[in-house]
Amino acid sequence: MSPSHDRTNPPDSSRTPAANAELALLLEVAGTPKPGNVDRRRDFPDLRFEHFLAGAVGARPGLERAERGEAIGATFERAVEGMAAQRGGNTQFGSLLLLVPLVAATRAERELDHQTARSTVEATTVEDSVGFYRAFDHVDVFVDDPPADLEPLDARRGKDAIPALEERGITLYDVMDASVPGDDVAREWVTGFERSFETADRLAALDPARSATDRVASVFLSLLAERPDTLIEKRHGETVAADVTDHATDLLESGGLETVPDRVDAFAADLVDRGVNPGTTADITAAGLFIALDRGGFDL
């Protein structure tokens, strides 16, 4: 039973949105070199490639609920619960926070676009916030201290924050809105998934003869050069985040992966060694991959 190399089978359009979302998670983590992230060639000591594989598989039942149109918050909680069924901890929390509404938005009667995505997140309710907060009980997520008036809504309180959410009538969209600036996953929610769609366009523009892992890495580097990664900002401060952006810009200006692959590789290893992890950029890459797969804009 053998691999055969002489077939060029057209991609099967029957892959469902949930399957495309799972595949987006897998292609994202496989993309290499992705400076500072787990990728096909790099692990952190306790957070390894296999944890992302198990995280993606585990998230699927939640993604299928989104596909069926179930509530965003409960769906997100289910996806995170499944994702967390491995010993690496938080692998794809931020990615799922983008993928769940995007999968839900595919139920609109036209192609996934800014407007369908925007309507989906704007329609979220207080109940969706409750699901989001419950998700924090399944996994440790790095979150900044909130401003004093929002302390009762600190996400780290998990389900203990639910009474305050309900009392104040805070929807999941409101939660995201309050997290901008400083969290570029939340920013996607309030901008109609601006960078996610831009990422999908960039992926679609690349030569499909290049390997998928290479295309993902190219687009990841372009995103990293574009805006400071907000996870790096939270964990290491603005200076470190700005340095990473500058370094990525410098590599891009030298031609990026196609021209200076060894320098990109060295940068990737250096960030992993220092524990500097542009996780938000990875989340947006996954969201862009999903949109591209959904639209038939990512051949593989």
Place this chain on the structure above:
Amino acid sequence: MSPSHDRTNPPDSSRTPAANAELALLLEVAGTPKPGNVDRRRDFPDLRFEHFLAGAVGARPGLERAERGEAIGATFERAVEGMAAQRGGNTQFGSLLLLVPLVAATRAERELDHQTARSTVEATTVEDSVGFYRAFDHVDVFVDDPPADLEPLDARRGKDAIPALEERGITLYDVMDASVPGDDVAREWVTGFERSFETADRLAALDPARSATDRVASVFLSLLAERPDTLIEKRHGETVAADVTDHATDLLESGGLETVPDRVDAFAADLVDRGVNPGTTADITAAGLFIALDRGGFDL
């Protein structure tokens, strides 16, 4: 939204058999170094890691049918059809031929074992053979010339062989039985999945502190040293297959991956360069991973 390193979350036992089978496919291809196979670090020119990721995701609806107890043959066809929705061609045909009955066998009222697996395959029907033959219409699979009396049943005839199957009343178990010796995937069907269960036991015996990709590679090497790979035999002849077995044995006797990782790596690269692909050994590795995951014998 950050990876967190301080959590040791117990594996979630809610992963379904179909999810475990998909994860087994992903962990199998990720295992590295796996001499002569696509792995986390190696691609063939036209058959790359991403094709296996898409193959695993695409196979899931078929695996879910197996989980629900639908007929093995039609279920296998659906799994192969989904697997083939990428441009790499045949990625996991043989693995699915093992995983589909194993997933189906989890419906028995006791733990998956030789007997439940054996009963499942022995219960296959002529209709299951029909599904199996239809699967060949979705993807090119390397198959040997059959003996003259079996020419009407040549699997490469795909659905054109169906009248002969029906006329002769050949079940899928019969098809597998007729393929032994010379096809060690088929051999699993007639031995109660002997090597698959042995593989699961070996995986369970390894130190779970080692990465999953490393544990998979160790067990793969032990299988490769044990019996000539029947895909290599079919494509390159018995001498090449025997040489590969001898080389693997030599590496194992020198301590294998833990002692001579560079030599295992060099062997892996050499086989890929020569296009010598022990695909059957990879199929059995995937089956063993599934059994281990199903029994809770593979921590990750």
